Amino acid sequence: MKPRRPSALDAAESCLERIAAREEAVLAWAFLDPELARGQARALDAGAVRGPLHGLPVGVKDILDTADMPSEYGTPIYAGHRPPWDAACVAAARAAGAVILGKTVTTEFATMTPGKTRHPLDPGRTPGGSSSGSAAAVADGMVPFAYGTQTVGSIIRPAAYCGVVGLKPSFGTISRSGMKMAAESLDTIGVIARSVENAALLLAAAAGRDDLLQIPFLEKPSLGVCRSPNWPQMSPEGIEGFEAAVSRLSAAGATIANCELPPEFDGLDRAHGRILAYEMSRSFAHEMAHHHSRISPALVELADLGLAMPHAEYAAAVTYAEECRKRMVDLLRDLDALITPSATGEAPPGLGSTGNTAMNRIWTLLYGPCVTVPAGRGPAGMPLGIQLVGLADADARTLAVARWVEEKIGTDPIFRK
Amino acid sequence: MKPRRPSALDAAESCLERIAAREEAVLAWAFLDPELARGQARALDAGAVRGPLHGLPVGVKDILDTADMPSEYGTPIYAGHRPPWDAACVAAARAAGAVILGKTVTTEFATMTPGKTRHPLDPGRTPGGSSSGSAAAVADGMVPFAYGTQTVGSIIRPAAYCGVVGLKPSFGTISRSGMKMAAESLDTIGVIARSVENAALLLAAAAGRDDLLQIPFLEKPSLGVCRSPNWPQMSPEGIEGFEAAVSRLSAAGATIANCELPPEFDGLDRAHGRILAYEMSRSFAHEMAHHHSRISPALVELADLGLAMPHAEYAAAVTYAEECRKRMVDLLRDLDALITPSATGEAPPGLGSTGNTAMNRIWTLLYGPCVTVPAGRGPAGMPLGIQLVGLADADARTLAVARWVEEKIGTDPIFRK
Numbered sequence: 001m002k003p004r005r006p007s008a009l010d011a012a013e014s015c016l017e018r019i020a021a022r023e024e025a026v027l028a029w030a031f032l033d034p035e036l037a038r039g040q041a042r043a044l045d046a047g048a049v050r051g052p053l054h055g056l057p058v059g060v061k062d063i064l065d066t067a068d069m070p071s072e073y074g075t076p077i078y079a080g081h082r083p084p085w086d087a088a089c090v091a092a093a094r095a096a097g098a099v100i101l102g103k104t105v106t107t108e109f110a111t112m113t114p115g116k117t118r119h120p121l122d123p124g125r126t127p128g129g130s131s132s133g134s135a136a137a138v139a140d141g142m143v144p145f146a147y148g149t150q151t152v153g154s155i156i157r158p159a160a161y162c163g164v165v166g167l168k169p170s171f172g173t174i175s176r177s178g179m180k181m182a183a184e185s186l187d188t189i190g191v192i193a194r195s196v197e198n199a200a201l202l203l204a205a206a207a208g209r210d211d212l213l214q215i216p217f218l219e220k221p222s223l224g225v226c227r228s229p230n231w232p233q234m235s236p237e238g239i240e241g242f243e244a245a246v247s248r249l250s251a252a253g254a255t256i257a258n259c260e261l262p263p264e265f266d267g268l269d270r271a272h273g274r275i276l277a278y279e280m281s282r283s284f285a286h287e288m289a290h291h292h293s294r295i296s297p298a299l300v301e302l303a304d305l306g307l308a309m310p311h312a313e314y315a316a317a318v319t320y321a322e323e324c325r326k327r328m329v330d331l332l333r334d335l336d337a338l339i340t341p342s343a344t345g346e347a348p349p350g351l352g353s354t355g356n357t358a359m360n361r362i363w364t365l366l367y368g369p370c371v372t373v374p375a376g377r378g379p380a381g382m383p384l385g386i387q388l389v390g391l392a393d394a395d396a397r398t399l400a401v402a403r404w405v406e407e408k409i410g411t412d413p414i415f416r417k
Numbered sequence: 418m419k420p421r422r423p424s425a426l427d428a429a430e431s432c433l434e435r436i437a438a439r440e441e442a443v444l445a446w447a448f449l450d451p452e453l454a455r456g457q458a459r460a461l462d463a464g465a466v467r468g469p470l471h472g473l474p475v476g477v478k479d480i481l482d483t484a485d486m487p488s489e490y491g492t493p494i495y496a497g498h499r500p501p502w503d504a505a506c507v508a509a510a511r512a513a514g515a516v517i518l519g520k521t522v523t524t525e526f527a528t529m530t531p532g533k534t535r536h537p538l539d540p541g542r543t544p545g546g547s548s549s550g551s552a553a554a555v556a557d558g559m560v561p562f563a564y565g566t567q568t569v570g571s572i573i574r575p576a577a578y579c580g581v582v583g584l585k586p587s588f589g590t591i592s593r594s595g596m597k598m599a600a601e602s603l604d605t606i607g608v609i610a611r612s613v614e615n616a617a618l619l620l621a622a623a624a625g626r627d628d629l630l631q632i633p634f635l636e637k638p639s640l641g642v643c644r645s646p647n648w649p650q651m652s653p654e655g656i657e658g659f660e661a662a663v664s665r666l667s668a669a670g671a672t673i674a675n676c677e678l679p680p681e682f683d684g685l686d687r688a689h690g691r692i693l694a695y696e697m698s699r700s701f702a703h704e705m706a707h708h709h710s711r712i713s714p715a716l717v718e719l720a721d722l723g724l725a726m727p728h729a730e731y732a733a734a735v736t737y738a739e740e741c742r743k744r745m746v747d748l749l750r751d752l753d754a755l756i757t758p759s760a761t762g763e764a765p766p767g768l769g770s771t772g773n774t775a776m777n778r779i780w781t782l783l784y785g786p787c788v789t790v791p792a793g794r795g796p797a798g799m800p801l802g803i804q805l806v807g808l809a810d811a812d813a814r815t816l817a818v819a820r821w822v823e824e825k826i827g828t829d830p831i832f833r834k
Contacts, residue, residue, distance in 0.1 A: 067703065067707075078501060081501055084495060084498055085703040085704070086702075086703040087703075088699050088700055088701075088702045088703065090703075091702035091703040091705075091706050091707075092699070092702050094706065095702065095706055172601065172602065175598070175601060175696065175699035175700055175702070176598070176601060177597075177598040177601070177699070177700040177701075177702075178703065180594075181592070181593070181594040184589065184592060184593060184594070185589065207699075208698070208699055208702075208724060209728050210728075211727070211728050211729070279592065281625070282505050282509070282592035282594070282624075282625055283505055283592055283594040284505075284594075285503075285505045285508035285509050285512065285592070285594075285625075286484065286502040286503040286504075286505065286507075286508035286595065287502070288508075289508050289511065289512055290484075290508075307625060310628070311626050311627075311628050312628070315810060393732060
């Protein structure tokens with residue numbers, strides 16, 4: 001007798017059951033039709049194995065298009081919008097056998113203004129954003145993994161707040177065809193998952209990268225501890241958690257070096273802010289012209305800032321960022337990755353903001369892969385994360401480091417598996 | 418009495434009249450609703466001046482979204498598709514006062530397979546592509562300027578074949594929000610117009626770049642004559658036209674230096690081909706999965722090639738292209754621009770292909786601005802163009818050179834102005 005193949009329908013039902021029990025509290029989903037998910041699962045169970053994601057449910061941040069579900073981008077402007085296609089990464093996941101379970105909540109256009117999602121451990125706290133629903137759903141055991149996107153800190157921060165793994169690959173790794181653009185030279189599609197291995201699995205399918213299916217083995221990593229130019233914004237519990245994690249990794253055998261960013265990198269935050277405002281003001285030209293009153297004041301302000309910015313200021317920021325990317329090659333010459341906090345501390349109380357992006361902006365701009373791995377909890381009982389940052393296009397190596405770190409620090413089994 | 422403002426309605430009517438007379442022969446338009454155009458024009462005439470394009474009609478390549486017109490991307494797959502937004506560059510043009518006249522014909526997804534458009538001077542010849550309708554419509558006097566896009570040679574070649582000005586700005590100059598993506602690191606939005614000045618006007622509005630509204634004055638340019646690694650593919654009439662243009666520019670006072678690309682650039686075509694296939698295979702994942710039989714065999718073949726390509730091959734091509742971009746800075750150190758053919762010769766007979774892209778691929782990959790200016794005719798009476806290529810982000814300077822060249826070589830007054 002052949003061993004029974006794991007059933008796609010069983011996997012989907014398990015997710016749907018958890019969602020039925022918990023969605024009222026977490027509000028992670030922008031759209032979910034159980035019958036649509038079951039139909040996909042039944043079709044997969046009836047057919048041949050399609051690929052490495054066969055039968056696995058995937059959540060899709062609602063900034064990415066889906067042909068069979070609404071795609072609303074976190075704004076009432078596009079309520080009910082039905083695109084005629086799947087985003088490239090959604091199509092790739094389906095081709096690899098995934099069940100697209102539903103759409104997860106995004107902030108407005110994946111920018112600042114929060115959606116409805118709450119932190120799975122404390123409904124009074126933000127789950128982080130902009131990939132709020134993806135992080136909360138994965139953390140709460142509603143789905144094994146989900147797509148997110150990061151333009152500032154929108155994958156790493158919510159994943160860290162929620163105690164799961166977040167992976168922002170190198171800029172350009174996953175095609176953005178079918179994504180609602182915000183800032184073209186920053187927007188990066190990535191993954192939120194329960195383990196580094198699972199994150200790599202979905203990344204490999206999304207990017208069409210067989211070479212990422214197998215995370216390389218790493219005996220002992222060389223890590224550069226980077227306390228970042230924004231270190232003064234760290235909370236006491238964030239600092240404590242970070243230093244404790246570094247000590248544990250050192251004790252576990254990692255070679256640890258200090259690797260503060262030299263003063264030449266001090267302008268990264270400012271450059272990021274300029275590029276963000278300039279590019280967003282252009283991306284949202286249609287919405288600014290026709291739906292002005294339905295855009296949040298914060299986004300209007302950012303877009304206005306971008307429109308008023310002289311091009312030379314933007315161009316200087318772009319050039320500066322390119323120079324810093326080159327400098328990173330020297331900085332990481334003898335290192336497998338940098339290790340740096342994923343966020344300034346625990347998920348903060350309140351639902352009016354998705355938290356401080358100070359530990360994320362510069363890494364997004366530097367284009368290298370970022371992976372957050374759970375690293376204990378803070379005094380409020382909220383998860384903390386530790387972030388590995390690699391050189392642009394060193395995704396496999398950075399994933400290897402992240403898996404090593406995950407193994408040594410141990411995942412925090414606070415959530416339903 | 419105040420001088421009467423030029424009427425948007427008059428401008429639109431003049432275009433509509435020409436279209437009524439000539440569209441049957443040229444087939445430049447994928448969608449055109451005269452009443453929709455008149456409505457926009459009347460609204461503009463009734464209101465305050467909006468910006469530098471006030472009342473000017475613009476054609477939009479049908480690879481760019483429009484909220485009030487179908488956006489079909491040159492494929493039956495999306496027949497009748499109505500996006501809920503304008504592409505960013507369309508919204509920017511409207512904000513500057515333009516009348517969006519209609520959608521111009523694109524090849525299938527702005528790739529290889531031609532649409533219905535014919536050359537305005539000879540219905541048996543291709544107008545070039547993929548911006549076929551934009552080039553033909555502008556050349557035929559149906560609209561003063563139009564948006565095009567270039568991933569291989571899709572602006573410069575059709576503009577040259579049709580005897581008009583084509584402008585592919587530096588990569589990243591115009592936001593691609595609302596464009597149907599083909600190859601993310603190559604797709605570039607640009608402009609086809611009847612003069613360099615008009616091209617710069619639409620570019621400035623599209624990019625939100627006031628600094629490009631005024632083309633700087635240039636006394637005498639230093640030009641590097643580049644016969645390109647693909648020179649053996651030039652037709653005799655192409656070579657003759659090019660050398661004649663160079664002589665005229667030299668006689669007009671330009672400093673002319675020989676500037677062949679060194680052997681280090683020999684891999685550019687190959688790198689471009691790899692990046693194109695790899696990225697397209699991902700961009701079109703949805704269409705390949707769900708509409709396979711309605712995609713042309715040529716595009717399926719290219720996408721399959723991209724899917725089969727090991728990532729390392731793609732990554733090597735990306736790295737190589739970056740190195741060549743750096744080398745360009747040295748190559749152009751003492752030059753205002755390179756001068757090189759816009760195409761291998763006249764628009765070839767036949768409608769089964771949009772012509773040879775050999776004079777375009779490498780420049781698209783190098784990211785700098787390219788401008789084609791009309792430069793006489795070949796023995797078949799078809800227009801020839803001459804191409805100016807600048808350093809990435811040196812758009813103003815390259816436009817200055819192009820305007821100088823246009824002034825000296827003289828525009829070819831073969832088309833209705």
